[in-house]
């Protein structure tokens with residue numbers, strides 16, 4: 337029997353970007369968008385164009401380059417947002433406007449301060465404005481999981497009549513349970529007279545760890561679009577993770593009446609790309625994309641797996657893109673080979689100058705590290721890109737760190753600020769602590785360190801360490817990333833990258849606040 341299609345709607349660059357510190361530059365969004373297209377994602381939600389001029393331009397740029405996926409932007413249900421969104425996506429080969437308004441009693445009363453009838457009017461108007469730009473319009477009743485089902489039926493019937501083509505049902509605060517959420521979708525489809533005119537979609541948050549379970553329950557109740565993110569990135573505890581949805585549906589085709597069009601071998605590269613760009617690393621035991629997801633530690637498991645893989649494996653690692661990190665380049669590789677590999681990875685550098693700068697970084701790395709893998713190239717490009725944010729106000733010139741048993745570690749550092757070199761030194765509880773103190777004595781940011789984490793990019797002791805530093809100042813949270821074979825240097829780079837982001841003052845608006 338021919339299976340129905342399950343549409344995969346990726347919102348890594350919109351909802352994912354609402355995670356504190358996960359904001360992305362336009363170039364980073366283009367890189368992610370290309371990877372999503374390569375993975376054959378059906379709909380890419382590229383951002384919230386009314387958030388900032390930067391986000392408008394980023395969505396427009398994504399709309400300009402993506403050919404095989406629909407490009408979508410988010411808009412609150414007001415004329416200005418919808419028109420801004422319509423303008424940003426209108427040149428896409430396949431554009432979509434996604435507009436939303438809250439429908440739960442608590443949101444209508446306390447956030448919107450609107451009567452239910454006003455909410456319906458506004459939703460209908462928003463859908464009609466959106467239809468002036470495209471006939472592909474999605475509507476979401478925000479906080480549907482806590483909304484009254486009769487009210488949902490009323491508003492959704494009217495927005496469908498106004499021209500919405502996809503109805504997305506969000507569990508905005510991750511409150512529902514699988515049976516309950518599946519029941520909501522079933523009731524809406526059964527009770528709304530024109531429900532067969534639209535595609536039913538779901539958008540689940542993971543506050544109770546149920547985002548994937550709730551989304552799958554909805555699919556079994558007839559939803560044919562799932563909104564999800566790479567690595568489950570997203571507000572608070574995140575969204576349903578794309579890789580888990582795709583692989584659950586694929587692995588349990590005995591249960592699901594539908595399947596996706598995703599090229600699953602692109603999942604691990606996408607996961608690496610997104611964690612590298614956002615600085616949100618993936619926990620080792622994360623399903624599908626965690627480092628241990630396919631590692632068989634226990635002796636009895638190894639024995640079984642050696643005899644026959646399907647004793648303990650329900651999926652094959654290579655089917656989701658593991659082991660694809662081919663040894664690509666080495667010390668003697670030339671500029672053309674480097675450029676060709678970047679192209680294969682979907683990375684296009686904007687100019688010859690940028691290519692030369694990246695190639696120089698590659699050569700420096702190849703001097704320190706024998707074998708350069710795809711992940712090293714991704715990290716190298718992320719670092720190069722993040723240094724260009726804010727025209728790199730601060731730059732690490734040199735670092736000497738000293739640690740010795742029985743002696744107090746210290747670091748000597750030279751940082752350039754707007755091109756002017758400034759030296760400093762400091763002691764600390766370890767070389768990383770000493771380096772951060774030395775940097776802070778120059779920059780005097782007063783920022784609070786919220787997170788410091790180190791990950792190895794590939795395996796082996798010569799691997800590059802990738803460091804994430806999350807800083808908070810004046811209500812803003814930023815993530816900085818740094819990679820190097822020396823983790824003290826990687827840490828200093830990450831700290832400086834976060835300081836550059838704080839300095840850039842790039843501000844964006846969260847659509848739901």
Ligand code: KIV
Nearest residue numbers: 436476478479506508
């Ligand atoms: O969680 C949510 O309700 C959303 C909507 C804007 C779809 O992100």
Ligand code: ZN
Nearest residue numbers: 351508539571
């Ligand atoms: Zn959301």
